[in-house]
Amino acid sequence: MAKAFLSGNDAFAEGVRLARPQVISIYPITPQTTVVERISEMVEDSSLKSELIHVESEHSALSCAIGASAMGARTFTATSSQGLLYMAECLQYASGGRFPIVMMNANRSTALPWNIYGDQRDSLSQLDCGWIQVYVEDAQESLDMALQGYHIAENPLVSTPVMVNLDGFVLTHTYETVEIPSQTDADRFLPPFQTENKMSLDNPKNLAFSVGPDNNMEFKYIQHKAMLDSRRVIEETDAKFAEIFGRSYGGLTQGYRIDDADYILITLGSITGLCREVVDELRERGEKVGLLKLRFIRPFPSDDLVAALESAKAIGVLEKDISFGYEGTVYTNVNSVIAKNGLCLETYNFIAGLGGRDISRENITAIFRHLQTGGQHVNFIGLGVTIDE
Amino acid sequence: MIEIRWHGRGGQGAFTAAKILGAASLIDNKFSLAFPSFGPERRGAPIQAFNKIDGKAIIDRSEIKSCDYLIFLDDTLFSDDYLKDLKDDGIALINTATPDKFSNFSQIQTIDANQIALKIIKKPISNTAMLGALACISDDISLSSLQQASDLYLSASQAAKNKLILKESFEHFKEVH
Numbered sequence: 001m002a003k004a005f006l007s008g009n010d011a012f013a014e015g016v017r018l019a020r021p022q023v024i025s026i027y028p029i030t031p032q033t034t035v036v037e038r039i040s041e042m043v044e045d046s047s048l049k050s051e052l053i054h055v056e057s058e059h060s061a062l063s064c065a066i067g068a069s070a071m072g073a074r075t076f077t078a079t080s081s082q083g084l085l086y087m088a089e090c091l092q093y094a095s096g097g098r099f100p101i102v103m104m105n106a107n108r109s110t111a112l113p114w115n116i117y118g119d120q121r122d123s124l125s126q127l128d129c130g131w132i133q134v135y136v137e138d139a140q141e142s143l144d145m146a147l148q149g150y151h152i153a154e155n156p157l158v159s160t161p162v163m164v165n166l167d168g169f170v171l172t173h174t175y176e177t178v179e180i181p182s183q184t185d186a187d188r189f190l191p192p193f194q195t196e197n198k199m200s201l202d203n204p205k206n207l208a209f210s211v212g213p214d215n216n217m218e219f220k221y222i223q224h225k226a227m228l229d230s231r232r233v234i235e236e237t238d239a240k241f242a243e244i245f246g247r248s249y250g251g252l253t254q255g256y257r258i259d260d261a262d263y264i265l266i267t268l269g270s271i272t273g274l275c276r277e278v279v280d281e282l283r284e285r286g287e288k289v290g291l292l293k294l295r296f297i298r299p300f301p302s303d304d305l306v307a308a309l310e311s312a313k314a315i316g317v318l319e320k321d322i323s324f325g326y327e328g329t330v331y332t333n334v335n336s337v338i339a340k341n342g343l344c345l346e347t348y349n350f351i352a353g354l355g356g357r358d359i360s361r362e363n364i365t366a367i368f369r370h371l372q373t374g375g376q377h378v379n380f381i382g383l384g385v386t387i388d389e
Numbered sequence: 390m391i392e393i394r395w396h397g398r399g400g401q402g403a404f405t406a407a408k409i410l411g412a413a414s415l416i417d418n419k420f421s422l423a424f425p426s427f428g429p430e431r432r433g434a435p436i437q438a439f440n441k442i443d444g445k446a447i448i449d450r451s452e453i454k455s456c457d458y459l460i461f462l463d464d465t466l467f468s469d470d471y472l473k474d475l476k477d478d479g480i481a482l483i484n485t486a487t488p489d490k491f492s493n494f495s496q497i498q499t500i501d502a503n504q505i506a507l508k509i510i511k512k513p514i515s516n517t518a519m520l521g522a523l524a525c526i527s528d529d530i531s532l533s534s535l536q537q538a539s540d541l542y543l544s545a546s547q548a549a550k551n552k553l554i555l556k557e558s559f560e561h562f563k564e565v566h
């Protein structure tokens with residue numbers, strides 16, 4: 001295992017190299033561009049043997065990946081923001097066709113006003129597109145989830161595409177120390193892609209077909225069931241990864257000092273680290289606070305959430321997202337599981353970091369204060385105003 | 390934690406310097422983050438780059454507000470206002486051919502980094518000369534690790550010349566201060 005000083009995008013590219021995808025379709029968009037640049041260099045210098053196709057749009061990038069996956073090839077593509085939205089039509093073709101593509105999304109704000117900085121509105125707006133969605137915290141987790149992504153997606157019980165989300169710039173363009181696994185260990189973890197769901201002259205079949213009202217709902221039920229089943233596969237994948245590489249991320253969620261916590265903050269992605277530091281500071285003062293990192297949001301980790309939150313007095317959801325006219329989407333999802341399971345606790349939503357605004361240590365400390373004292377339910381951090389539902 | 394902000398213009402190598410410094414910290418068994426000012430980049434336009442260096446893994450990815458070192462690759466980018474972004478014992482290091490302009494401020498140290506760069510690479514690209522001076526000022530940053538890290542982000546011929554710049558700048562700064 002070698003140590004290197006890499007950006008999140010570079011680290012993800014290393015993970016892609018180790019996963020040996022056979023077809024890669026690329027179209028650049030900030031802040032994703034450097035990952036496909038790095039992969040292009042790898043193909044050029046033959047450290048990655050793959051068919052690299054530079055297409056003319058994001059719609060084509062995902063269409064190309066779907067076509068290659070339908071031939072039984074392991075495929076990769078990457079996008080961000082408006083690019084993800086431009087491929088929205090194809091997202092559902094990929095998931096409905098059960099093509100286990102892995103795609104990196106550099107989380108970036110959506111227009112208008114136009115902005116290239118990070119927030120999570122792009123991917124969270126696509127929660128219902130049938131893709132597994134994971135959010136990573138640092139460059140190491142980026143690399144590791146490139147590998148794990150294929151292991152989860154290609155499991156025959158799952159056969160569903162995986163979107164790995166990196167916070168734009170804060171992760172994609174920040175350099176830090178990363179351990180790069182050996183190809184031998186990567187191969188031991190991730191065997192070559194085998195599937196029955198492909199076009200074959202030996203075993204001809206119809207793919208990507210029409211289904212009318214008589215059977216269409218059955219297909220959707222099966223797709224939903226596969227996504228639910230992926231929860232077990234995600235946990236098994238994490239365990240196998242830990243066995244080979246010595247790193248575990250805890251599966252769908254990762255708790256931090258939650259066992260006796262009265263107040264728990266739920267986070268996604270790169271802000272989690274700073275929140276951990278604030279938890280430590282408050283714990284030193286004897287305050288019973290904790291943190292739950294939501295790694296996967298589809299499939300939704302309902303059981304993990306119930307187990308983690310059931311003894312808490314109040315919880316908060318910190319997200320770089322707003323569903324206009326209601327509240328943060330992650331908050332809506334969390335509230336649903338709390339209501340269904342009859343948990344008796346207060347919940348608060350903290351909308352922060354939209355369009356790349358910095359989230360400070362003071363902001364996080366104030367959020368925990370809000371959990372303890374109560375107040376408005378939906379809060380915009382760093383804006384000086386609140387709008388409650 | 391040591392927090393550093395680089396001020397330069399697009400093309401002057403501020404972010405490359407931050408990456409070399411980050412990689413040098415890894416060689417010294419420390420942890421570091423190196424990141425550019427986020428957003429669009431244009432040649433010649435003012436840009437910033439950042440380092441955080443610590444003995445343990447750095448998980449706080451928020452903006453740097455208070456710096457141990459402010460480094461200006463171009464003295465036209467300096468303004469007195471920036472000095473309030475320094476920690477109490479922080480230092481602003483400025484690349485300038487006219488040090489007298491800055492002699493009123495106790496927190497400022499200067500070096501004519503362009504002159505060193507011009508002598509060795511025939512171009513006024515001052516980033517590695519500023520790193521050499523920084524290694525002289527700070528006990529936490531070693532010249533040999535910076536030289537080793539130069540190989541990672543510069544071509545072989547550029548790395549060789551920039552290692553000379555690092556050494557010359559380090560020694561020059563030591564002599565003068």
